[in-house]
Amino acid sequence: MNELTDTLNILSLEDWNATATGVLSHIKNPIQNTFFTSNSDLIGKTLRQSIVYFAETLNTVDQSSCILGNEFRSARTHKYKSLRSPDEKTSETTTPIEITTYAPIAFEYIRTIIGITANDFQSSFECGELISFVNTGRSGSQMYKTQDDTYIIKTLRDHEAKLLIRILAGLYLHYSHKSSLMTRYVGLYSVNMCSIVSSEIYCVIMLNNLPSILNIHELYDLKGSSVGRHSSIDLPIKRLKALKDLDFELFYPYGIRIPSDIYRRLKLTLESDICELRKLMITDFSLMLGVYQLDESIQKTENNEKTSKLKPKPQLGISALFAAITIEQTAFESNNFDETNKTSNVSNTKLIKKFIMKPLHLIACSQENTFTH
CATH class of the missing domain: 3.30.800.10 (Phosphatidylinositol Phosphate Kinase II Beta)
Structure with a gap:
Protein backbone atom coordinates (compact mmCIF):
# COMPACT_ATOMS: atom_id res chain seq x y z
CA MET A 1 0.00 0.00 0.00
CA ASN A 208 -17.28 -5.26 22.68
CA ASN A 209 -19.81 -5.64 25.51
CA LEU A 210 -19.91 -9.44 25.37
CA PRO A 211 -16.64 -10.93 24.06
CA SER A 212 -16.71 -14.60 23.06
CA ILE A 213 -14.42 -15.54 25.96
CA LEU A 214 -17.46 -15.14 28.26
CA ASN A 215 -19.28 -17.88 26.29
CA ILE A 216 -22.70 -16.24 26.66
CA HIS A 217 -25.47 -18.77 26.04
CA GLU A 218 -28.33 -16.39 25.18
CA LEU A 219 -28.25 -12.89 23.72
CA TYR A 220 -31.36 -10.67 23.77
CA ASP A 221 -32.05 -7.41 21.93
CA LEU A 222 -34.76 -5.83 24.09
CA LYS A 223 -36.75 -2.74 23.04
CA GLY A 224 -39.74 -2.92 25.39
CA SER A 225 -42.11 -3.62 22.50
CA SER A 226 -44.04 -6.65 21.23
CA VAL A 227 -44.41 -5.60 17.58
CA GLY A 228 -42.18 -7.81 15.45
CA ARG A 229 -40.12 -8.70 18.51
CA HIS A 230 -39.76 -12.43 17.92
CA SER A 231 -36.67 -14.11 16.52
CA SER A 232 -37.23 -15.36 12.97
CA ILE A 233 -34.11 -17.56 12.91
CA ASP A 234 -35.00 -21.27 12.74
CA LEU A 235 -31.86 -23.04 13.97
CA PRO A 236 -31.90 -22.98 17.81
CA ILE A 237 -28.13 -22.70 18.25
CA LYS A 238 -28.03 -19.57 16.03
CA ARG A 239 -31.32 -18.23 17.30
CA LEU A 240 -29.94 -18.10 20.85
CA LYS A 241 -27.65 -15.26 19.74
CA ALA A 242 -30.47 -13.21 18.16
CA LEU A 243 -33.34 -13.31 20.64
CA LYS A 244 -35.90 -10.53 21.19
CA ASP A 245 -38.57 -9.36 23.65
CA LEU A 246 -41.17 -12.07 23.00
CA ASP A 247 -38.49 -14.77 23.16
CA PHE A 248 -37.46 -13.49 26.57
CA GLU A 249 -41.06 -13.61 27.82
CA LEU A 250 -41.38 -17.16 26.47
CA PHE A 251 -38.17 -18.53 28.00
CA TYR A 252 -38.45 -16.58 31.27
CA PRO A 253 -42.20 -16.28 31.98
CA TYR A 254 -41.44 -15.39 35.62
CA GLY A 255 -38.53 -13.09 34.81
CA ILE A 256 -35.00 -13.35 36.15
CA ARG A 257 -34.12 -12.92 39.79
CA ILE A 258 -31.06 -10.85 40.63
CA PRO A 259 -29.69 -9.61 43.98
CA SER A 260 -31.54 -6.58 45.34
CA ASP A 261 -28.43 -4.38 45.43
CA ILE A 262 -27.75 -5.06 41.75
CA TYR A 263 -31.42 -4.51 40.88
CA ARG A 264 -31.49 -1.06 42.49
CA ARG A 265 -28.24 0.07 40.88
CA LEU A 266 -29.22 -1.40 37.50
CA LYS A 267 -32.60 0.38 37.57
CA LEU A 268 -31.03 3.73 38.45
CA THR A 269 -28.37 3.35 35.77
CA LEU A 270 -30.86 2.47 33.03
CA GLU A 271 -33.13 5.36 34.00
CA SER A 272 -30.17 7.74 33.84
CA ASP A 273 -29.09 6.40 30.43
CA ILE A 274 -32.61 6.67 29.00
CA CYS A 275 -32.91 10.24 30.28
CA GLU A 276 -29.61 11.13 28.58
CA LEU A 277 -30.68 9.52 25.30
CA ARG A 278 -33.88 11.58 25.34
CA LYS A 279 -31.82 14.75 25.82
CA LEU A 280 -29.80 13.74 22.77
CA MET A 281 -33.08 13.28 20.81
CA ILE A 282 -32.49 9.54 20.40
CA THR A 283 -35.61 7.38 20.75
CA ASP A 284 -34.64 4.15 18.97
CA PHE A 285 -32.39 2.13 21.25
CA SER A 286 -32.13 -1.37 22.73
CA LEU A 287 -30.96 -3.10 25.88
CA MET A 288 -28.57 -5.91 25.00
CA LEU A 289 -28.84 -8.68 27.59
CA GLY A 290 -26.46 -11.63 27.74
CA VAL A 291 -27.33 -14.66 29.88
CA TYR A 292 -24.72 -17.15 31.03
CA GLN A 293 -26.28 -20.37 32.32
CA LEU A 294 -24.09 -21.93 35.00
CA ASP A 295 -25.86 -25.28 34.77
CA GLU A 296 -25.36 -25.45 30.99
CA SER A 297 -21.64 -24.75 31.34
CA ILE A 298 -21.00 -27.84 33.47
CA GLN A 299 -23.51 -30.33 32.03
CA LYS A 300 -22.83 -32.28 28.87
CA THR A 301 -25.57 -31.83 26.29
CA GLU A 302 -26.87 -35.20 25.15
CA ASN A 303 -28.78 -33.88 22.15
CA ASN A 304 -27.20 -32.56 19.00
CA GLU A 305 -27.09 -28.72 18.87
CA LYS A 306 -29.19 -28.62 15.70
CA THR A 307 -31.97 -30.75 17.19
CA SER A 308 -32.02 -29.38 20.74
CA LYS A 309 -35.18 -27.48 21.64
CA LEU A 310 -35.53 -24.25 23.57
CA LYS A 311 -37.66 -24.59 26.68
CA PRO A 312 -39.15 -22.06 29.12
CA LYS A 313 -37.03 -21.69 32.24
CA PRO A 314 -37.79 -20.89 35.88
CA GLN A 315 -36.58 -17.79 37.66
CA LEU A 316 -32.79 -17.82 37.57
CA GLY A 317 -30.10 -15.57 38.98
CA ILE A 318 -27.47 -14.03 36.71
CA SER A 319 -24.92 -13.15 39.36
CA ALA A 320 -22.13 -14.78 37.33
CA LEU A 321 -22.66 -12.36 34.45
CA PHE A 322 -22.51 -9.32 36.72
CA ALA A 323 -19.67 -10.55 38.94
CA ALA A 324 -16.73 -8.74 37.41
CA ILE A 325 -14.59 -10.02 40.25
CA THR A 326 -15.24 -13.66 39.33
CA ILE A 327 -15.29 -13.52 35.53
CA GLU A 328 -11.95 -15.31 35.22
CA GLN A 329 -13.05 -18.17 37.49
CA THR A 330 -16.36 -18.54 35.64
CA ALA A 331 -14.65 -18.58 32.25
CA PHE A 332 -12.11 -21.24 33.18
CA GLU A 333 -13.69 -23.41 35.87
CA SER A 334 -14.65 -26.11 33.37
CA ASN A 335 -11.15 -26.26 31.83
CA ASN A 336 -8.56 -28.84 32.84
CA PHE A 337 -5.30 -27.04 33.47
CA ASP A 338 -3.00 -29.61 31.88
CA GLU A 339 0.06 -29.07 29.72
CA THR A 340 -1.96 -28.93 26.49
CA ASN A 341 -4.04 -25.89 27.36
CA LYS A 342 -1.74 -23.80 29.58
CA THR A 343 -0.84 -21.51 26.68
CA SER A 344 -4.49 -21.05 25.77
CA ASN A 345 -5.44 -20.23 29.36
CA VAL A 346 -2.68 -17.63 29.67
CA SER A 347 -3.85 -16.04 26.43
CA ASN A 348 -7.48 -16.03 27.61
CA THR A 349 -6.49 -14.42 30.91
CA LYS A 350 -4.85 -11.56 29.01
CA LEU A 351 -8.03 -11.06 26.97
CA ILE A 352 -10.15 -11.00 30.14
CA LYS A 353 -7.95 -8.25 31.57
CA LYS A 354 -8.65 -6.11 28.47
CA PHE A 355 -12.41 -6.55 28.98
CA ILE A 356 -13.47 -3.09 30.20
CA MET A 357 -17.27 -3.38 30.04
CA LYS A 358 -17.68 -5.12 33.43
CA PRO A 359 -21.35 -4.62 34.35
CA LEU A 360 -20.86 -4.30 38.11
CA HIS A 361 -18.33 -1.54 37.59
CA LEU A 362 -20.52 0.19 35.02
CA ILE A 363 -23.49 0.41 37.37
CA ALA A 364 -21.24 1.42 40.30
CA CYS A 365 -22.35 -1.53 42.42
CA SER A 366 -20.02 -2.85 45.11
CA GLN A 367 -19.49 -6.54 44.42
CA GLU A 368 -18.05 -7.02 47.91
CA ASN A 369 -21.44 -6.13 49.45
CA THR A 370 -23.41 -8.07 46.86
CA PHE A 371 -21.74 -11.48 46.83
CA THR A 372 -20.89 -12.07 50.48
CA HIS A 373 -24.20 -13.75 51.34
Whole structure:
Protein backbone atom coordinates (compact mmCIF):
# COMPACT_ATOMS: atom_id res chain seq x y z
CA MET A 1 0.00 0.00 0.00
CA ASN A 2 1.54 3.28 -1.11
CA GLU A 3 1.02 6.26 1.20
CA LEU A 4 0.45 9.68 -0.31
CA THR A 5 -0.57 12.57 1.93
CA ASP A 6 -2.73 13.82 4.83
CA THR A 7 -5.32 16.60 4.80
CA LEU A 8 -6.66 18.36 7.92
CA ASN A 9 -10.23 19.69 8.01
CA ILE A 10 -12.79 21.27 10.35
CA LEU A 11 -16.28 19.76 10.11
CA SER A 12 -19.25 22.05 9.55
CA LEU A 13 -22.57 20.49 10.48
CA GLU A 14 -24.56 23.65 11.22
CA ASP A 15 -26.23 23.63 7.80
CA TRP A 16 -26.78 19.87 7.79
CA ASN A 17 -30.38 18.92 6.91
CA ALA A 18 -31.06 15.81 8.97
CA THR A 19 -34.18 14.78 7.03
CA ALA A 20 -32.63 15.13 3.58
CA THR A 21 -29.43 13.39 4.66
CA GLY A 22 -31.40 10.58 6.30
CA VAL A 23 -33.49 9.90 3.20
CA LEU A 24 -30.44 9.96 0.94
CA SER A 25 -28.48 7.62 3.18
CA HIS A 26 -31.35 5.09 3.18
CA ILE A 27 -31.29 5.13 -0.64
CA LYS A 28 -27.51 4.73 -0.78
CA ASN A 29 -27.33 2.09 1.95
CA PRO A 30 -28.20 -1.04 -0.15
CA ILE A 31 -25.71 0.04 -2.84
CA GLN A 32 -22.99 0.61 -0.25
CA ASN A 33 -23.68 -2.73 1.45
CA THR A 34 -23.32 -4.55 -1.87
CA PHE A 35 -20.09 -2.69 -2.60
CA PHE A 36 -18.78 -3.33 0.93
CA THR A 37 -19.51 -7.06 0.76
CA SER A 38 -17.61 -7.45 -2.50
CA ASN A 39 -14.62 -5.50 -1.17
CA SER A 40 -14.73 -6.57 2.49
CA ASP A 41 -11.17 -7.92 2.69
CA LEU A 42 -9.59 -4.87 1.05
CA ILE A 43 -11.63 -2.44 3.17
CA GLY A 44 -10.86 -4.34 6.38
CA LYS A 45 -7.13 -4.46 5.67
CA THR A 46 -6.96 -0.78 4.70
CA LEU A 47 -9.08 0.32 7.65
CA ARG A 48 -6.99 -1.62 10.19
CA GLN A 49 -3.70 -0.23 8.87
CA SER A 50 -5.16 3.29 8.86
CA ILE A 51 -6.39 3.03 12.44
CA VAL A 52 -2.87 2.06 13.52
CA TYR A 53 -1.37 4.89 11.45
CA PHE A 54 -3.75 7.51 12.88
CA ALA A 55 -3.04 6.26 16.42
CA GLU A 56 0.73 6.46 15.87
CA THR A 57 0.58 10.00 14.49
CA LEU A 58 -2.12 11.43 16.79
CA ASN A 59 0.30 13.47 18.91
CA THR A 60 2.57 14.65 16.10
CA VAL A 61 -0.20 15.69 13.67
CA ASP A 62 -3.63 16.15 15.30
CA GLN A 63 -2.59 17.36 18.76
CA SER A 64 -0.01 19.78 17.38
CA SER A 65 -2.26 21.34 14.72
CA CYS A 66 -5.77 21.35 16.22
CA ILE A 67 -6.92 24.73 17.58
CA LEU A 68 -8.27 24.63 21.13
CA GLY A 69 -12.05 24.22 20.98
CA ASN A 70 -12.11 22.29 17.69
CA GLU A 71 -11.37 18.87 19.20
CA PHE A 72 -14.91 17.61 18.50
CA ARG A 73 -15.04 18.96 14.93
CA SER A 74 -11.63 18.12 13.52
CA ALA A 75 -10.96 15.52 10.82
CA ARG A 76 -7.91 14.14 9.04
CA THR A 77 -7.89 12.33 5.71
CA HIS A 78 -5.10 9.97 4.69
CA LYS A 79 -4.78 9.05 1.01
CA TYR A 80 -3.46 5.73 -0.24
CA LYS A 81 -2.93 3.97 -3.52
CA SER A 82 -3.70 0.34 -2.86
CA LEU A 83 -2.27 -2.29 -5.21
CA ARG A 84 -4.88 -4.55 -6.77
CA SER A 85 -4.53 -8.34 -6.73
CA PRO A 86 -2.98 -9.72 -9.91
CA ASP A 87 -5.98 -11.90 -10.76
CA GLU A 88 -8.44 -8.99 -11.06
CA LYS A 89 -9.59 -8.37 -14.62
CA THR A 90 -9.02 -4.67 -14.90
CA SER A 91 -6.61 -2.34 -16.62
CA GLU A 92 -6.05 -0.38 -13.39
CA THR A 93 -3.23 -1.59 -11.17
CA THR A 94 -3.98 0.60 -8.15
CA THR A 95 -7.07 1.82 -6.32
CA PRO A 96 -7.08 5.33 -4.78
CA ILE A 97 -8.42 5.08 -1.23
CA GLU A 98 -9.15 7.85 1.27
CA ILE A 99 -9.48 7.05 4.97
CA THR A 100 -10.75 9.83 7.24
CA THR A 101 -10.65 9.89 11.03
CA TYR A 102 -13.25 12.11 12.69
CA ALA A 103 -12.69 13.99 15.96
CA PRO A 104 -9.55 11.94 16.72
CA ILE A 105 -8.58 14.05 19.74
CA ALA A 106 -12.09 13.90 21.20
CA PHE A 107 -12.17 10.12 20.82
CA GLU A 108 -8.76 9.94 22.48
CA TYR A 109 -10.28 11.86 25.43
CA ILE A 110 -13.14 9.35 25.53
CA ARG A 111 -10.81 6.34 25.44
CA THR A 112 -8.80 7.83 28.29
CA ILE A 113 -11.75 8.44 30.62
CA ILE A 114 -13.08 4.91 30.16
CA GLY A 115 -9.69 3.37 30.85
CA ILE A 116 -8.19 2.58 27.43
CA THR A 117 -4.53 3.49 27.08
CA ALA A 118 -3.10 4.56 23.74
CA ASN A 119 -0.87 1.47 23.67
CA ASP A 120 -3.76 -0.93 24.39
CA PHE A 121 -5.94 0.62 21.69
CA GLN A 122 -3.19 0.48 19.09
CA SER A 123 -2.07 -3.04 20.01
CA SER A 124 -5.58 -4.43 19.48
CA PHE A 125 -5.39 -3.42 15.81
CA GLU A 126 -1.77 -4.51 15.38
CA CYS A 127 -2.34 -8.11 16.47
CA GLY A 128 -3.84 -9.30 13.17
CA GLU A 129 -6.36 -8.68 10.40
CA LEU A 130 -9.92 -7.74 11.29
CA ILE A 131 -12.45 -10.57 11.44
CA SER A 132 -15.65 -10.08 9.44
CA PHE A 133 -18.83 -11.55 10.93
CA VAL A 134 -22.58 -11.60 10.26
CA ASN A 135 -24.86 -8.94 11.71
CA THR A 136 -28.19 -10.49 12.80
CA GLY A 137 -29.94 -7.08 12.98
CA ARG A 138 -32.25 -5.57 10.37
CA SER A 139 -29.98 -2.58 9.68
CA GLY A 140 -27.84 -4.55 7.24
CA SER A 141 -24.70 -3.03 8.77
CA GLN A 142 -21.43 -4.81 8.05
CA MET A 143 -19.38 -5.92 11.05
CA TYR A 144 -15.75 -6.57 11.97
CA LYS A 145 -14.04 -7.37 15.24
CA THR A 146 -10.40 -7.28 16.30
CA GLN A 147 -8.42 -10.47 16.78
CA ASP A 148 -8.41 -10.00 20.56
CA ASP A 149 -12.22 -9.56 20.56
CA THR A 150 -11.93 -6.22 22.37
CA TYR A 151 -13.47 -3.96 19.69
CA ILE A 152 -16.30 -4.21 17.18
CA ILE A 153 -16.38 -2.13 13.99
CA LYS A 154 -19.79 -1.45 12.49
CA THR A 155 -20.75 0.44 9.33
CA LEU A 156 -23.08 3.43 9.73
CA ARG A 157 -25.36 5.29 7.36
CA ASP A 158 -24.32 8.84 6.52
CA HIS A 159 -26.89 10.48 8.81
CA GLU A 160 -25.99 8.15 11.69
CA ALA A 161 -22.31 9.09 11.45
CA LYS A 162 -23.09 12.81 11.36
CA LEU A 163 -25.45 12.43 14.31
CA LEU A 164 -22.69 10.73 16.29
CA ILE A 165 -20.39 13.69 15.65
CA ARG A 166 -23.09 16.14 16.74
CA ILE A 167 -23.78 14.37 20.05
CA LEU A 168 -20.17 13.39 20.76
CA ALA A 169 -19.61 16.14 23.32
CA GLY A 170 -22.73 15.02 25.20
CA LEU A 171 -21.57 11.39 25.14
CA TYR A 172 -18.18 12.47 26.46
CA LEU A 173 -19.82 14.12 29.46
CA HIS A 174 -22.04 11.08 30.07
CA TYR A 175 -19.13 8.64 29.75
CA SER A 176 -17.37 10.65 32.45
CA HIS A 177 -19.93 9.26 34.90
CA LYS A 178 -18.97 5.73 35.85
CA SER A 179 -22.56 4.60 36.27
CA SER A 180 -23.68 4.01 32.66
CA LEU A 181 -24.40 1.00 30.45
CA MET A 182 -24.43 2.97 27.20
CA THR A 183 -22.35 1.71 24.29
CA ARG A 184 -18.82 3.11 24.38
CA TYR A 185 -17.97 4.60 20.98
CA VAL A 186 -14.20 5.01 20.73
CA GLY A 187 -13.55 5.96 17.09
CA LEU A 188 -15.21 7.05 13.83
CA TYR A 189 -13.74 6.65 10.34
CA SER A 190 -14.81 6.70 6.72
CA VAL A 191 -13.49 4.70 3.78
CA ASN A 192 -13.77 6.16 0.29
CA MET A 193 -12.58 4.18 -2.72
CA CYS A 194 -12.31 7.11 -5.10
CA SER A 195 -12.81 5.16 -8.32
CA ILE A 196 -16.29 4.01 -7.23
CA VAL A 197 -19.37 6.26 -7.22
CA SER A 198 -20.99 6.74 -3.78
CA SER A 199 -18.53 4.39 -2.11
CA GLU A 200 -17.86 6.42 1.06
CA ILE A 201 -18.60 4.15 4.00
CA TYR A 202 -18.60 5.25 7.65
CA CYS A 203 -17.32 2.87 10.31
CA VAL A 204 -17.62 3.29 14.09
CA ILE A 205 -15.47 1.48 16.65
CA MET A 206 -17.23 0.26 19.79
CA LEU A 207 -16.11 -1.65 22.84
CA ASN A 208 -17.28 -5.26 22.68
CA ASN A 209 -19.81 -5.64 25.51
CA LEU A 210 -19.91 -9.44 25.37
CA PRO A 211 -16.64 -10.93 24.06
CA SER A 212 -16.71 -14.60 23.06
CA ILE A 213 -14.42 -15.54 25.96
CA LEU A 214 -17.46 -15.14 28.26
CA ASN A 215 -19.28 -17.88 26.29
CA ILE A 216 -22.70 -16.24 26.66
CA HIS A 217 -25.47 -18.77 26.04
CA GLU A 218 -28.33 -16.39 25.18
CA LEU A 219 -28.25 -12.89 23.72
CA TYR A 220 -31.36 -10.67 23.77
CA ASP A 221 -32.05 -7.41 21.93
CA LEU A 222 -34.76 -5.83 24.09
CA LYS A 223 -36.75 -2.74 23.04
CA GLY A 224 -39.74 -2.92 25.39
CA SER A 225 -42.11 -3.62 22.50
CA SER A 226 -44.04 -6.65 21.23
CA VAL A 227 -44.41 -5.60 17.58
CA GLY A 228 -42.18 -7.81 15.45
CA ARG A 229 -40.12 -8.70 18.51
CA HIS A 230 -39.76 -12.43 17.92
CA SER A 231 -36.67 -14.11 16.52
CA SER A 232 -37.23 -15.36 12.97
CA ILE A 233 -34.11 -17.56 12.91
CA ASP A 234 -35.00 -21.27 12.74
CA LEU A 235 -31.86 -23.04 13.97
CA PRO A 236 -31.90 -22.98 17.81
CA ILE A 237 -28.13 -22.70 18.25
CA LYS A 238 -28.03 -19.57 16.03
CA ARG A 239 -31.32 -18.23 17.30
CA LEU A 240 -29.94 -18.10 20.85
CA LYS A 241 -27.65 -15.26 19.74
CA ALA A 242 -30.47 -13.21 18.16
CA LEU A 243 -33.34 -13.31 20.64
CA LYS A 244 -35.90 -10.53 21.19
CA ASP A 245 -38.57 -9.36 23.65
CA LEU A 246 -41.17 -12.07 23.00
CA ASP A 247 -38.49 -14.77 23.16
CA PHE A 248 -37.46 -13.49 26.57
CA GLU A 249 -41.06 -13.61 27.82
CA LEU A 250 -41.38 -17.16 26.47
CA PHE A 251 -38.17 -18.53 28.00
CA TYR A 252 -38.45 -16.58 31.27
CA PRO A 253 -42.20 -16.28 31.98
CA TYR A 254 -41.44 -15.39 35.62
CA GLY A 255 -38.53 -13.09 34.81
CA ILE A 256 -35.00 -13.35 36.15
CA ARG A 257 -34.12 -12.92 39.79
CA ILE A 258 -31.06 -10.85 40.63
CA PRO A 259 -29.69 -9.61 43.98
CA SER A 260 -31.54 -6.58 45.34
CA ASP A 261 -28.43 -4.38 45.43
CA ILE A 262 -27.75 -5.06 41.75
CA TYR A 263 -31.42 -4.51 40.88
CA ARG A 264 -31.49 -1.06 42.49
CA ARG A 265 -28.24 0.07 40.88
CA LEU A 266 -29.22 -1.40 37.50
CA LYS A 267 -32.60 0.38 37.57
CA LEU A 268 -31.03 3.73 38.45
CA THR A 269 -28.37 3.35 35.77
CA LEU A 270 -30.86 2.47 33.03
CA GLU A 271 -33.13 5.36 34.00
CA SER A 272 -30.17 7.74 33.84
CA ASP A 273 -29.09 6.40 30.43
CA ILE A 274 -32.61 6.67 29.00
CA CYS A 275 -32.91 10.24 30.28
CA GLU A 276 -29.61 11.13 28.58
CA LEU A 277 -30.68 9.52 25.30
CA ARG A 278 -33.88 11.58 25.34
CA LYS A 279 -31.82 14.75 25.82
CA LEU A 280 -29.80 13.74 22.77
CA MET A 281 -33.08 13.28 20.81
CA ILE A 282 -32.49 9.54 20.40
CA THR A 283 -35.61 7.38 20.75
CA ASP A 284 -34.64 4.15 18.97
CA PHE A 285 -32.39 2.13 21.25
CA SER A 286 -32.13 -1.37 22.73
CA LEU A 287 -30.96 -3.10 25.88
CA MET A 288 -28.57 -5.91 25.00
CA LEU A 289 -28.84 -8.68 27.59
CA GLY A 290 -26.46 -11.63 27.74
CA VAL A 291 -27.33 -14.66 29.88
CA TYR A 292 -24.72 -17.15 31.03
CA GLN A 293 -26.28 -20.37 32.32
CA LEU A 294 -24.09 -21.93 35.00
CA ASP A 295 -25.86 -25.28 34.77
CA GLU A 296 -25.36 -25.45 30.99
CA SER A 297 -21.64 -24.75 31.34
CA ILE A 298 -21.00 -27.84 33.47
CA GLN A 299 -23.51 -30.33 32.03
CA LYS A 300 -22.83 -32.28 28.87
CA THR A 301 -25.57 -31.83 26.29
CA GLU A 302 -26.87 -35.20 25.15
CA ASN A 303 -28.78 -33.88 22.15
CA ASN A 304 -27.20 -32.56 19.00
CA GLU A 305 -27.09 -28.72 18.87
CA LYS A 306 -29.19 -28.62 15.70
CA THR A 307 -31.97 -30.75 17.19
CA SER A 308 -32.02 -29.38 20.74
CA LYS A 309 -35.18 -27.48 21.64
CA LEU A 310 -35.53 -24.25 23.57
CA LYS A 311 -37.66 -24.59 26.68
CA PRO A 312 -39.15 -22.06 29.12
CA LYS A 313 -37.03 -21.69 32.24
CA PRO A 314 -37.79 -20.89 35.88
CA GLN A 315 -36.58 -17.79 37.66
CA LEU A 316 -32.79 -17.82 37.57
CA GLY A 317 -30.10 -15.57 38.98
CA ILE A 318 -27.47 -14.03 36.71
CA SER A 319 -24.92 -13.15 39.36
CA ALA A 320 -22.13 -14.78 37.33
CA LEU A 321 -22.66 -12.36 34.45
CA PHE A 322 -22.51 -9.32 36.72
CA ALA A 323 -19.67 -10.55 38.94
CA ALA A 324 -16.73 -8.74 37.41
CA ILE A 325 -14.59 -10.02 40.25
CA THR A 326 -15.24 -13.66 39.33
CA ILE A 327 -15.29 -13.52 35.53
CA GLU A 328 -11.95 -15.31 35.22
CA GLN A 329 -13.05 -18.17 37.49
CA THR A 330 -16.36 -18.54 35.64
CA ALA A 331 -14.65 -18.58 32.25
CA PHE A 332 -12.11 -21.24 33.18
CA GLU A 333 -13.69 -23.41 35.87
CA SER A 334 -14.65 -26.11 33.37
CA ASN A 335 -11.15 -26.26 31.83
CA ASN A 336 -8.56 -28.84 32.84
CA PHE A 337 -5.30 -27.04 33.47
CA ASP A 338 -3.00 -29.61 31.88
CA GLU A 339 0.06 -29.07 29.72
CA THR A 340 -1.96 -28.93 26.49
CA ASN A 341 -4.04 -25.89 27.36
CA LYS A 342 -1.74 -23.80 29.58
CA THR A 343 -0.84 -21.51 26.68
CA SER A 344 -4.49 -21.05 25.77
CA ASN A 345 -5.44 -20.23 29.36
CA VAL A 346 -2.68 -17.63 29.67
CA SER A 347 -3.85 -16.04 26.43
CA ASN A 348 -7.48 -16.03 27.61
CA THR A 349 -6.49 -14.42 30.91
CA LYS A 350 -4.85 -11.56 29.01
CA LEU A 351 -8.03 -11.06 26.97
CA ILE A 352 -10.15 -11.00 30.14
CA LYS A 353 -7.95 -8.25 31.57
CA LYS A 354 -8.65 -6.11 28.47
CA PHE A 355 -12.41 -6.55 28.98
CA ILE A 356 -13.47 -3.09 30.20
CA MET A 357 -17.27 -3.38 30.04
CA LYS A 358 -17.68 -5.12 33.43
CA PRO A 359 -21.35 -4.62 34.35
CA LEU A 360 -20.86 -4.30 38.11
CA HIS A 361 -18.33 -1.54 37.59
CA LEU A 362 -20.52 0.19 35.02
CA ILE A 363 -23.49 0.41 37.37
CA ALA A 364 -21.24 1.42 40.30
CA CYS A 365 -22.35 -1.53 42.42
CA SER A 366 -20.02 -2.85 45.11
CA GLN A 367 -19.49 -6.54 44.42
CA GLU A 368 -18.05 -7.02 47.91
CA ASN A 369 -21.44 -6.13 49.45
CA THR A 370 -23.41 -8.07 46.86
CA PHE A 371 -21.74 -11.48 46.83
CA THR A 372 -20.89 -12.07 50.48
CA HIS A 373 -24.20 -13.75 51.34
